[in-house]
Amino acid sequence: MANDTSEKYHKHSPANIDRNNVVVSLRNIKKAFGSLEVLKGIDLDIFAGENVVVLGRSGSGKSVLIKIIAGLLRPDEGTVQVLGKEIDQLDVHELQELRSKIGFSFQGSALYDGMNVRSNLEFPLVRNKRNLSSQEVQKAIEKVLDDVGLSQTINQMPAELSGGQKKRIGIARTLILQPEIMLYDEPTAGLDPLTSEEINDLINEVQQQYKTSAVIITHDLTCAKSTGDRVVMLSEGRFLREGSFEKVFDTDDPVIKKFYNYNFISDS
Amino acid sequence: MKVFFLRIYDIYQFSLRFWKEVFLPPYEYKEVFNQFYEVGIRSLSIITLTGFITGLVFTKQSRSSLAEFGATSWLPSLMAIALLRALAPLVTALIIAGKVGSNIGAELGSMRVTEQIEAMEVSSTNPFKFLVVSRVLATTFIVPLLAIYMGFVGLLGAFVNVYNNEQTSFTSFFQEAFMRITFLDLFTLVLKSAIYGYTIGMTGCFNGYYADQGTVGVGRAANTAVVVSMFVIFIEEMLIVTLINNYR
Ligand SMILES: Nc1ncnc2c1ncn2[C@@H]1O[C@H](COP(=O)(O)OP(=O)(O)OP(=O)(O)O)[C@@H](O)[C@H]1O
Ligand SMILES: [Mg+2]
Numbered sequence: 420m421a422n423d424t425s426e427k428y429h430k431h432s433p434a435n436i437d438r439n440n441v442v443v444s445l446r447n448i449k450k451a452f453g454s455l456e457v458l459k460g461i462d463l464d465i466f467a468g469e470n471v472v473v474l475g476r477s478g479s480g481k482s483v484l485i486k487i488i489a490g491l492l493r494p495d496e497g498t499v500q501v502l503g504k505e506i507d508q509l510d511v512h513e514l515q516e517l518r519s520k521i522g523f524s525f526q527g528s529a530l531y532d533g534m535n536v537r538s539n540l541e542f543p544l545v546r547n548k549r550n551l552s553s554q555e556v557q558k559a560i561e562k563v564l565d566d567v568g569l570s571q572t573i574n575q576m577p578a579e580l581s582g583g584q585k586k587r588i589g590i591a592r593t594l595i596l597q598p599e600i601m602l603y604d605e606p607t608a609g610l611d612p613l614t615s616e617e618i619n620d621l622i623n624e625v626q627q628q629y630k631t632s633a634v635i636i637t638h639d640l641t642c643a644k645s646t647g648d649r650v651v652m653l654s655e656g657r658f659l660r661e662g663s664f665e666k667v668f669d670t671d672d673p674v675i676k677k678f679y680n681y682n683f684i685s686d687s
Numbered sequence: 688m689k690v691f692f693l694r695i696y697d698i699y700q701f702s703l704r705f706w707k708e709v710f711l712p713p714y715e716y717k718e719v720f721n722q723f724y725e726v727g728i729r730s731l732s733i734i735t736l737t738g739f740i741t742g743l744v745f746t747k748q749s750r751s752s753l754a755e756f757g758a759t760s761w762l763p764s765l766m767a768i769a770l771l772r773a774l775a776p777l778v779t780a781l782i783i784a785g786k787v788g789s790n791i792g793a794e795l796g797s798m799r800v801t802e803q804i805e806a807m808e809v810s811s812t813n814p815f816k817f818l819v820v821s822r823v824l825a826t827t828f829i830v831p832l833l834a835i836y837m838g839f840v841g842l843l844g845a846f847v848n849v850y851n852n853e854q855t856s857f858t859s860f861f862q863e864a865f866m867r868i869t870f871l872d873l874f875t876l877v878l879k880s881a882i883y884g885y886t887i888g889m890t891g892c893f894n895g896y897y898a899d900q901g902t903v904g905v906g907r908a909a910n911t912a913v914v915v916s917m918f919v920i921f922i923e924e925m926l927i928v929t930l931i932n933n934y935r
Contacts, residue, residue, distance in 0.1 A: 545811035
């Protein structure tokens with residue numbers, strides 16, 4: 420069943436994963452909004468260099484989970500460790516320093532729409548590295564723009580960019596700080612299959628070039644298959660299954676089957 | 688009712704946070720400057736227009752009543768008192784509430800729902816300081832300046848009417864106008880416009896910053912910002928006038 424999607428979407432180059440180095444560690448994470456229990460006890464370890472895909476239906480709490488990792492939301496229960504530091508115990512400055520090592524690509528790109536591409540990229544850089552010369556800043560901007568293949572957009576406003584371009588600039592804005600961990604919230608949502616494939620390739624390039632570990636949140640199976648070294652399936656606030664893409668979908672579990680079939684049909 | 692008090696408590700927390708963060712470094716000089724420009728320069732034309740018309744029309748309307756007593760020579764000082772004590776700060780505040788308050792509500796609201804505020808947070812920028820503190824500072828300092836400016840433009844409007852009827856010269860008009868204006872009047876003008884400005888900035892920012900999810904939330908944030916700040920401004924006006932009149 421897992422062979423339905425074509426071979427070409429498989430991850431090309433195997434990742435260089437260090438299984439002795441856990442960069443993100445979640446233990447028994449619970450989160451509720453009022454009476455709505457979104458996460459009901461999540462455990463997850465992410466190893467250095469690894470791309471972990473979290474699959475789940477819309478509303479299953481994927482964004483909540485990734486925001487908890489970035490310290491944007493607090494879990495009601497459980498512990499979050501990122502790069503060996505427990506997020507809960509950090510003061511404002513330590514949290515800021517940790518965050519500069521985490522790149523967050525938002526579901527809707529979240530580009531600052533009052534600023535052009537250059538200022539969007541400059542924003543995190545000058546705020547985190549205050550003693551850079553303007554040439555160094557310019558150079559860094561040109562480098563990340565080149566890495567995401569959008570050098571020509573430097574003076575454009577976000578409103579003038581396509582959805583895929585926005586996603587790339589959003590990713591570039593996080594790469595400019597040379598993050599160790601990337602968090603992608605639905606990187607391919609709302610994009611056509613070709614553009615999605617380009618984003619998937621970009622995610623893999625980032626993993627290779629910047630030596631990042633990543634959490635990729637998606638309901639797009641092609642994205643999961645082509646970017647994930649490991650896949651976990653989130654359902655009803657818990658992880659249902661985890662392992663390689665093939666392993667996760669090689670099951671008779673009706674929930675997973677339904678998710679797979681629905682996705683496969685809607686993709687083709 | 689419980690929701691209402693919770694909301695009051697939230698607003699209290701929000702303003703407390705403002706007073707804490709406004710003095711703490713790092714300071715966002717550039718953004719504060721941008722906002723001074725946005726609020727000040729971009730409101731100049733509408734303030735000029737309404738100020739001039741207010742002065743002109745008010746003088747015209749008052750003229751007939753004063754003429755009954757043969758007291759049209761009081762017009763300059765009457766207009767100065769009316770404009771500087773009441774009209775200029777109030778009209779300026781209402782216009783800025785409509786123009787800038789709604790703008791702040793919508794801008795911050797859309798930044799909230801499109802996750803731009805969270806994006807700032809993860810790039811190690813304090814969004815409260817960058818967005819809220821700069822805007823509240825701008826409205827608090829700019830509204831008094833605009834109110835003074837409107838008072839002056841309003842007097843020009845009054846002068847045009849007086850000049851057309853009595854051929855009073857420019858200098859004698861302004862001499863008469865300022866004869867009955869005291870330091871307390873000017874002090875009150877600045878003080879209450881600053882309070883109105885603070886109110887506008889705070890309400891706009893609060894509603895935008897905590898906008899609900901979705902595009903509906905953005906419209907609602909802008910709308911609530913205007914309605915609430917206008918309402919609060921009228922209440923403040925009443926309180927301040929009552930208070931200040933004890934000192935006259
Ligand atoms: N700040 C919040 N306040 C209240 N409820 C929230 C909040 N954030 C998320 N929720 C709720 O938590 C649930 C999970 O939301 P989440 O955004 O994580 O879903 P998702 O899996 O990312 O879905 P999608 O694929 O549509 O982005 C939803 O029912 C949502 O309404
Ligand atoms: Mg989501």
